[in-house]
Amino acid sequence: MRSRTGGWTRAPRRGIRDPQRRASTGGTVNPRYVHGYDQREAQRLQDQASTLVDLLHADTAYPDGHTVLEAGCGVGAQTVPLARNSPKALVTAVDVSGGSLQEARKAVHAAGLENVTFRQADIFHLPFAPGSFDHVFVCFVLEHLPSPVEALRTLKQVVKPGGTLTVIEGDHGSAYFHPDSALARKAIQCLVELQARAGGNARVGRALYPLLQAAGFTEVHVSPRMVYADPSKPDLVEGFTRKTFTAMIQGVRTPSVAHGLMNEQDFDRGIADLYRTAEADGVFCYTFFKAVARRGPATT
Amino acid sequence: MRSRTGGWTRAPRRGIRDPQRRASTGGTVNPRYVHGYDQREAQRLQDQASTLVDLLHADTAYPDGHTVLEAGCGVGAQTVPLARNSPKALVTAVDVSGGSLQEARKAVHAAGLENVTFRQADIFHLPFAPGSFDHVFVCFVLEHLPSPVEALRTLKQVVKPGGTLTVIEGDHGSAYFHPDSALARKAIQCLVELQARAGGNARVGRALYPLLQAAGFTEVHVSPRMVYADPSKPDLVEGFTRKTFTAMIQGVRTPSVAHGLMNEQDFDRGIADLYRTAEADGVFCYTFFKAVARRGPATT
Numbered sequence: 134m135r136s137r138t139g140g141w142t143r144a145p146r147r148g149i150r151d152p153q154r155r156a157s158t159g160g161t162v163n164p165r166y167v168h169g170y171d172q173r174e175a176q177r178l179q180d181q182a183s184t185l186v187d188l189l190h191a192d193t194a195y196p197d198g199h200t201v202l203e204a205g206c207g208v209g210a211q212t213v214p215l216a217r218n219s220p221k222a223l224v225t226a227v228d229v230s231g232g233s234l235q236e237a238r239k240a241v242h243a244a245g246l247e248n249v250t251f252r253q254a255d256i257f258h259l260p261f262a263p264g265s266f267d268h269v270f271v272c273f274v275l276e277h278l279p280s281p282v283e284a285l286r287t288l289k290q291v292v293k294p295g296g297t298l299t300v301i302e303g304d305h306g307s308a309y310f311h312p313d314s315a316l317a318r319k320a321i322q323c324l325v326e327l328q329a330r331a332g333g334n335a336r337v338g339r340a341l342y343p344l345l346q347a348a349g350f351t352e353v354h355v356s357p358r359m360v361y362a363d364p365s366k367p368d369l370v371e372g373f374t375r376k377t378f379t380a381m382i383q384g385v386r387t388p389s390v391a392h393g394l395m396n397e398q399d400f401d402r403g404i405a406d407l408y409r410t411a412e413a414d415g416v417f418c419y420t421f422f423k424a425v426a427r428r429g430p431a432t433t
Numbered sequence: 434m435r436s437r438t439g440g441w442t443r444a445p446r447r448g449i450r451d452p453q454r455r456a457s458t459g460g461t462v463n464p465r466y467v468h469g470y471d472q473r474e475a476q477r478l479q480d481q482a483s484t485l486v487d488l489l490h491a492d493t494a495y496p497d498g499h500t501v502l503e504a505g506c507g508v509g510a511q512t513v514p515l516a517r518n519s520p521k522a523l524v525t526a527v528d529v530s531g532g533s534l535q536e537a538r539k540a541v542h543a544a545g546l547e548n549v550t551f552r553q554a555d556i557f558h559l560p561f562a563p564g565s566f567d568h569v570f571v572c573f574v575l576e577h578l579p580s581p582v583e584a585l586r587t588l589k590q591v592v593k594p595g596g597t598l599t600v601i602e603g604d605h606g607s608a609y610f611h612p613d614s615a616l617a618r619k620a621i622q623c624l625v626e627l628q629a630r631a632g633g634n635a636r637v638g639r640a641l642y643p644l645l646q647a648a649g650f651t652e653v654h655v656s657p658r659m660v661y662a663d664p665s666k667p668d669l670v671e672g673f674t675r676k677t678f679t680a681m682i683q684g685v686r687t688p689s690v691a692h693g694l695m696n697e698q699d700f701d702r703g704i705a706d707l708y709r710t711a712e713a714d715g716v717f718c719y720t721f722f723k724a725v726a727r728r729g730p731a732t733t
Binding site: 304306307309310311313336339340342343346347353354355356357359361363364365414415416418420 | 604606607609610611613636639640642643646647653654655656657659661663664665714715716718720
């Protein structure tokens with residue numbers, strides 16, 4: 134059985150059918166993800182986006198009239214802030230999942246945004262001519278791919294020469310906390326391991342610079358976005374430490390136990406220790422990485 | 434045999450004789466440090482300060498005429514930027530080591546600074562009346578102490594009610610890199626372990642908030658200072674990844690091997706892997722933590 138794992142978000146909402154995996158993944162829903170499509174998961178995604186939106190999006194604003202491809206928009210958690218921050222840019226959001234696109238449409242409509250066009254498509258087979266977009270935006274996608282450089286090369290084709298690519302990814306190896314806990318670290322490592330077995334890389338954030346270089350982008354600039362949550366920031370403790378990160382790790386309990394990575398008791402103690410870092414003397418740290426790079430002139 | 438370990442800087446230059454350790458450490462030089470006093474070590478400290486000075490110091494400037502105690506000034510690596518950024522504040526720099534103070538005097542003189550007074554003293558027995566200073570500044574000190582809360586309480590006494598304490602510490606658990614390497618991580622863990630055996634905590638940075646709260650400070654504000662070094666930042670790669678962090682880990686080779694924490698071959702491979710992260714496709718991440726807190730009104 135292929136393990137179903139994921140990182141920050143549901144792979145299906147990312148519009149990805151990895152070419153190396155397509156034979157086994159088949160249809161429009163990528164099975165390599167462990168979280169369900171239930172209400173709790175939807176809430177987690179929402180909590181995540183509302184907590185992290187400023188940290189991840191505040192410095193992305195595209196000029197009026199510019200065209201932007203969001204590759205792998207999923208349920209629209211990042212599409213809303215993306216389109217809101219660039220209200221006169223023309224956003225095309227693609228995802229491989231029709232169901233996710235429907236959710237994304239609702240979210241964008243509910244936000245009163247009218248500058249987004251949706252289209253069902255696979256990142257590796259985009260229905261766009263080369264150089265169709267001024268910019269490409271991709272968030273929490275590379276973490277799921279065995280061949281992130283190949284994906285970046287494909288995306289580069291649809292960017293105009295001189296246009297930009299923006300990538301945001303997390304890195305689960307960047308998580309540390311107080312009080313420290315070996316079981317909490319081990320529970321996090323379960324997700325890293327499950328994601329690796331599914332062909333992804335939950336620690337891809339730190340590697341954005343070499344990946345973008347390898348894909349032939351120029352002017353690569355990476356800026357880390359550290360989440361530091363101590364009791365003076367109760368919203369972040371609640372929204373990130375508890376409802377986003379710990380909930381995400383808690384979500385892989387079943388496959389972690391099924392794959393023999395941890396027993397139930399230890400896993401639950403690890404989760405309890407993660408929640409412990411959200412208490413009155415706890416601290417939680419995590420870092421996202423945001424990269425902006427340019428497609429060079431026509432020769433590249 | 435007590436292991437001799439250290440973190441960013443030589444413990445002796447910190448003016449610390451921990452009360453719980455005094456019986457065994459005896460004289461003015463704290464033996465719990467592994468680096469020698471040789472030229473290479475002096476260069477490492479210098480490289481460190483010149484690389485990190487903006488990151489750590491840029492937002493610390495004290496008003497004209499205010500009095501500032503630097504507790505544990507060592508050879509003056511932090512004293513120079515501290516005094517330079519607050520040229521009309523009156524800095525008193527103390528250290529337990531007369532030899533370090535002599536170096537610090539030279540460094541401050543060479544920098545053309547005239548607002549620093551030096552005094553040989555032990556942090557736990559400061560020769561100052563309660564409330565003597567408007568501000569206290571302490572950098573890379575808590576990491577060496579078995580009782581950091583007690584140290585902070587002691588320092589709080591010499592701050593005027595309403596005055597501030599600024600603390601800067603590293604956190605070796607915050608180090609991660611690309612390419613990842615289990616041996617490199619293990620070599621770093623050697624320093625963490627040696628420092629722990631000596632009563633210190635090389636991962637104290639993440640705990641500044643609860644430590645300052647426990648010591649009774651108010652308005653505690655912690656800001657992480659992440660060093661992100663990729664090939665687009667060659668000065669940082671050279672100054673931090675190579676000459677500061679990796680050199681520091683390399684410096685504990687002998688005690689790491691002597692204590693059986695790693696064998697020589699593995700340790701050397703770990704160091705080679707750390708240098709590997711400074712190459713053309715490498716990335717290195719590390720986070721310092723800077724805390725500013727206030728001593729409450731006279732009642733606290």
